[in-house]
Amino acid sequence: MTNERHLDPHCESILQEYRDNLPWFKDEAWKVYSRLKETLDKAGLLTAALEYRVKEEDSLAGKLELKGGKYQSLKDITDIIGLRVITFYTDDVDKVASAVERLFEVDWENSVDKRKALEIDSFGYLSLHYVCRIPGSEYKMEIQMRTVLQHAWANMNHDTGYKSGVEVPPRYLRNLSRLAGMLELVDDEFSRIRSELTNYRRQVKSLVASGNLDDVPLDGDTYRSFLEMNPFDALNQRIASVNQAEVHEVSLMPFLTLFKGLGCKTLGDIVNMIRDYSEGAFQIATFQIGLTDLDIVSSSIGPQDLCIAYLLKQGSGKAGIRLMFDTLNGKSESNDMIADLIMEQAKDLPFMNQ
Amino acid sequence: MEVKINKQDDVTTIRLIGRLDTPAAQEVGKELTPLQENANGTIILDCEDLSYISSSGLRIFLSLRKAAAVKGGKVIVKNINDSIRNVFMMTGFLNLFEVE
Structure with missing residues (x-):
């Protein structure tokens, strides 16, 4: 498959570097995944999904064919290892990000908070991408963090917008944008409800602890x-x-x-x-x-x-x-x-x- | 005291026959211990011919229930007579088991 691509010798050398290091990337992917999972579990952060992958050779070859000149070596490609954390709540995205910052060295120049990058009058792909150094090496990895709803929207948008190969009429793009706005509101509302419930439980615990049990409704x-x-x-x-x-x-x-x-x-x-x-x-x-x-x-x-x-x-x-x-x-x-x-x-x- | 074990797919039926008193419970406990290792299915304790249960017998039931809970299985107690049902009630264990 990759032989059908027209890669210049420079890109071929990057591809060969990838092939030579593939077993190492697979080992490292498992290690960083395990480390992140252990940290999130210990923090009691419930995630909808935590997944990782090592980029396929064909996918890398395609990338090199398109913009290979941009990369001096494999070390410039930031997503050979990719991790994705999908949370239930928007505020948990920040908690995951904070854990990632503590665990790994973040390359801030290449990291993007797409939640902040959007214009105030537009709605769309909200996600947090960190590029981090694979511990103990010069290679990099990418960690995506988003909520379940952001993930759903990103997938729908991807399927509708890119896969068909047909240009999408503006009215569909507008509908997708409206959907993104609505999901953002729903995400915020879920977080607000959770926060209010947490406060309610704290108050109840405090009332129970203080012994004012006649004032505590039974539920x-x-x-x-x-x-x-x-x-x-x-x-x-x-x-x-x-x-x-x-x-x-x-x-x-x-x-x-x-x-x-x-x-x-x-x-x-x-x-x-x-x-x-x-x-x-x-x-x-x-x-x-x-x-x-x-x-x-x-x-x-x-x-x-x-x-x-x-x-x-x-x-x-x-x-x-x-x-x-x-x-x-x-x-x-x-x-x-x-x-x-x-x-x-x-x-x-x-x-x-x- | 006699125990008959019948396994079909993931359902194990244990037929208890006689009096599950303290000496009998020791033997029955030994006989049922291997089932705790594979308690991820349904365990039916058929008590149709069980005439008496002691505390030691209750403990065997509880051990099976605990093993099933850990492994994602369940324990169903079937055909208990009135006096054994009364033992379950007065010790507070009636609502712990699925009793049919």
């Missing part, structure tokens, strides 16, 4: 923060002590729906339930496991028995207990049997007669 985020305070530990330990049992930790997130169903609107409502119904929950657990030799319980035993005690005391009856297990375990006829059993046990529980 997935607040409940998760609440669980970090191990609110059911004391009850679980008390129940476990009946049989000197081991407490097997499980996720208590499934109880969120149940607590909401029981009318809890704030974290304070759950705290009040723990305060008012722990004794009832303990009595239920003692009645159930006290006469067995079971020496392992799940960490969900506390909240489960707490909800049973609450429902019994509220007079919700068998239907309430059945609904509770339907909520926790999924609807099943067998939950009816459990509800019957608990209603039978309830007759002998001291807290029911207080």
Whole structure:
């Protein structure tokens, strides 16, 4: 294929340099990719894609044929190794860029922030390209950083604009430009929403930490923060002590729906339930496991028995207990049997007669 | 205590027959340990003929569930009788397993 190209001896020598060093480029590409991936992973930066490639010989030959005179040697070609990082959020592009700057020596003269290069009244390809030195060598590599939407637009634009070989009428170019503007707005909006959510979570954590739980609405985020305070530990330990049992930790997130169903609107409502119904929950657990030799319980035993005690005391009856297990375990006829059993046990529980 | 293991494609059915008390659990645990290595499919614990389960038996179920969770598989507990269902309920493990 490359033999069909008309390369002058200078370009042929560059191509030969490439062939001679290809195994080294492949090794280095893997190394820089791994280094960047490790750094981004450690920083907790979630990327949509992180990929690398070594330029194909045919692609390099084509480049040399077109503008070979521009290059004195292979060291002047900046994209023999190419990496691409695709992020979900625009502000993550800057975080990735910052990581790249720390890891590699950036050639600022050849690096382009196309996000800044655009005119104020035009929209288009927004991307950040850094040319960096391949560590320990004179060769260079290119790292592209962009968001998923920028990537989608760049691909669409590429397919529509260049591949067909037909000149694209202005109205289509205008539509592509409009699309770029819209995607830029969407990108900014995603980042804004994430930023607001992060702030909300910080505020909630701070409220939970300060103990003002009556002011904290009950939702997935607040409940998760609440669980970090191990609110059911004391009850679980008390129940476990009946049989000197081991407490097997499980996720208590499934109880969120149940607590909401029981009318809890704030974290304070759950705290009040723990305060008012722990004794009832303990009595239920003692009645159930006290006469067995079971020496392992799940960490969900506390909240489960707490909800049973609450429902019994509220007079919700068998239907309430059945609904509770339907909520926790999924609807099943067998939950009816459990509800019957608990209603039978309830007759002998001291807290029911207080 | 008897254990019958049947593997079809990525579904392994373990039929437990008898009483899974503490001494039996030691033997059953040994027998099921190799399954933990290949817990990326579905493991069905068929308890139709299981009449009793001890804490040690529960621990075997939990180990299988843990192995399956790590390897992307799942554990389904089938055909448990009322007294075993009651054990799962009063220890708080009922909502941990997919019980059919």
